[in-house]
Amino acid sequence: MSVLSALLEASRSGGVEIVDLTTPLQESTPVLQLPEPFANTSGFRLEEISRYDDRGPAWYWNDIHTGEHVGTHLDAPNHWVTGRDGADVSQAPLQTMIAPAAVLDVTAAVAQDPDFLLEVDHVRAFEAEYGPLPDGGWLLLRTGWESRGGSQEEFLNTDDAGPHTPGVSAECARWIAEESPVAGFGVETVGTDAGGAAGFDPPFACHHFLMGAGKWGLTSLRNLGELPPQGAVLVVCPLPIVGGSGSPARVLALVER
Template identity: 70%
Template sequence: MSALSAFAAALAGGGIEVVDLTAPLSAQTPVIALPPQFAQTARFELEELSRYDDRGPAWYWNNFRTGEHTGTHFDAPNHWVTGADGDDVASVPAARLVAPAAVLDFSAEAAADPDFLLEVDHVRAWEAEHGPLPAGGWLLYRTGWDARSASQEEFLNADDTGPHTPGLSPECARWLAEEAPVLGLGVETVGTDAGAAHSFDPPFPCHAALMGSGKYGLTQLQNLDRLPPTGAVLVAAPLPIVSGSGSPARVLALVERG
């Protein structure tokens, strides 16, 4: 049996489970809120064109409007000034959209401290237990933040000092971009950076370092608790928007069940 035939048989027989890591996309989907002096991204909107009526008697369809970085979405290198000359989302090689994943679970730490930051030492300790991060794969950072995704306020978790959501330290962001073998970072929060990253040095270090290194981001993932620490394969499928800086994406994980 060929490898693809064996894979198809495992899918059909339940030996491989497909886990959807994508948040539902609707007008209620939380969106990032920037300071008022900056342009704001659009919430998702549907405009009905017809629904089996005089506008179209046999078909239902809609226009939609949304920001590139709304809901579960893919960050391309050109999203940040450090990657301005890098790939747009349509230029990301298709082979890089299917890759192995490592899941680092720091949900307990994030529950105790919403400003928790992942450090290089945390990753090294995980590697000592589970093995090296996958070359050409994803680091998926589980914080349990997807449990807040039904509420804009709980998801952004902002007060007078700004948002409070977990992320990476500047040192960890640089290490992930420049030294780690992965091609990108996936998170459950509204963006790859911590809520307080506007005050870091440099500001928004995940965006600056990852995009500047030609790496990618995935945000607003769900169901990471259903994945093993190692062994899952991620399928991240953004729309190939020409010159786009990112796109809402359907993100699936393939998990072997013994």
């Protein structure tokens, strides 16, 4: 049996489970909100063209209106000024879009502190228990934040001091970008940076370092709890938007059971 035939047989028999990590796109899908005077992305919206009526008697279809960075989406290096000369989303390397993933679970810490920041020591402790991060693969941060995804207010978790969502410290962001072997970093929150990252040095350090190093980001993931700490294979399918800084993406994981 060929390798691909074996994979198909395993997926049908349950030996390999396909886990959907994607947030469904609808008008209520939470989107990032930047403070004035910065411009914001539009949310997701369907505009009906016809639906079995005089506009088209036998077919139903829609125009879609959405920003590149809405729902589960991929950040390309050219999304940030530090990566402005880097790859756009249409140039995403397939070896990165299908790659192994490590899942680091900090849900207990985030339940106590929504401003929790991942530090390099947390990653080192993970590697000591589960093995090194996958070379050319992904580090996915499980925070439990997906449980807030039904509400824009709960998902952004903003008060007068600003948004309160978990993420990585500036030093950890630099380490992931410049010293770790991974090609990308994924989160359950609305962006790869923590809610308080505007006050970091540099501001929005995850974007600053990750994009500047030519690495990739994934946001608004869900179902990470169904993945093992090591061993899953991530499949990321963005739209190949020429010149685009990112794209909504269908993200799947293959998990051997």
